Amino acid sequence: xxxxxxxxxxxxxxxxxxxxxxxxxxxxxxxxxxxxxxxxxxxxxxxxxxxxxxxxxxxxxxxxxxxxxxxxxxxxxxxxxxxxxxxxxxxxxxxxxxxxxxxxxxxxxxxxxxxxxxxxxxxxxxxxxxxxxxxxxxxxxxxxxxxxxxxxxxxxxxxxxxxxxxxxxxxxxxxxxxxxxxxxxxxxxxxxxxxxxxxxxxxxxxxxxxxxxxxxxxxxxxxxxxxxxxxxxxxxxxxxxxxxxxxxxxxxxxxxxxxxxxxxxxxxxxxxxxxxxxxxxxxxxxxxxxxxxxxxxxxxxxxxxxxxxxxxxxxxxxxx
Numbered sequence: 555x556x557x558x559x560x561x562x563x564x565x566x567x568x569x570x571x572x573x574x575x576x577x578x579x580x581x582x583x584x585x586x587x588x589x590x591x592x593x594x595x596x597x598x599x600x601x602x603x604x605x606x607x608x609x610x611x612x613x614x615x616x617x618x619x620x621x622x623x624x625x626x627x628x629x630x631x632x633x634x635x636x637x638x639x640x641x642x643x644x645x646x647x648x649x650x651x652x653x654x655x656x657x658x659x660x661x662x663x664x665x666x667x668x669x670x671x672x673x674x675x676x677x678x679x680x681x682x683x684x685x686x687x688x689x690x691x692x693x694x695x696x697x698x699x700x701x702x703x704x705x706x707x708x709x710x711x712x713x714x715x716x717x718x719x720x721x722x723x724x725x726x727x728x729x730x731x732x733x734x735x736x737x738x739x740x741x742x743x744x745x746x747x748x749x750x751x752x753x754x755x756x757x758x759x760x761x762x763x764x765x766x767x768x769x770x771x772x773x774x775x776x777x778x779x780x781x782x783x784x785x786x787x788x789x790x791x792x793x794x795x796x797x798x799x800x801x802x803x804x805x806x807x808x809x810x811x812x813x814x815x816x817x818x819x820x821x822x823x824x825x826x827x828x829x830x831x832x833x834x835x836x837x838x839x840x841x842x843x844x845x846x847x848x849x850x851x852x853x854x855x856x857x858x859x860x861x862x863x864x865x866x867x868x869x870x871x872x873x874x
Contacts, residue, residue: 599622603619623650624644640802667794675845682866682870725767758779
């Protein structure tokens, strides 16, 4: 009898906790913040049930009842989960209250791709408050292979990139299951394409490339080309993630989604390339730096990841 009473009380307590707002059980995210523009304005967020406005961090997961507001020329873009569209927030429609929208009229395939990458990005937010005060506190990267590095690749040609002093000359060696395929020495530090004259690289095979420099330990990492079928699926998905599929988003926000999908598929080198191209056009977008830092962290480049995280923190919190 006593045991049954304890069970009933426990069940009632659980039901009450689940019905409480805020802290007891937060609602599932319905959107993720993919863009924060703070150059000549301000963007702030207020959580449902709270009274204080705060500066949002990149890739913030948003739940029903959360609010965003922008001032001046500040702007934010959020992408809804489930492929249910995007929303731009500016001074003209502030404050904006987040609610799960109805499903859009887009194709099921597009909703599936966008929903998958949005769900992935929701889990990639990183607490940026506990970082060094400046990138000057982070040591520069030593001689290291940067790309491709522990990654799958959509297709050839393979382009090798590495870090290190410009004063050194480098040697690269590529090998596969049958041994050494190609090597070249006395190289300056600049991107190098695997030559068409070298033995062809086969899809689905794991290859290694080794980087050497005088007086430095040799560094080795691996890569693999997708099979023809997997590469076709990857290209089809990337062809769907376009500005037309994300109306109201800038090129940078679209690049975040594209890079996020590639990251999700372990296509880290392609994700890095997408982010580097976007940053060349828009170096002040904090979300691009955050996702690039996530890529570097995933492939074991800790110092480079920390530098990108610091950039993301500083850009998202700076005052106009």
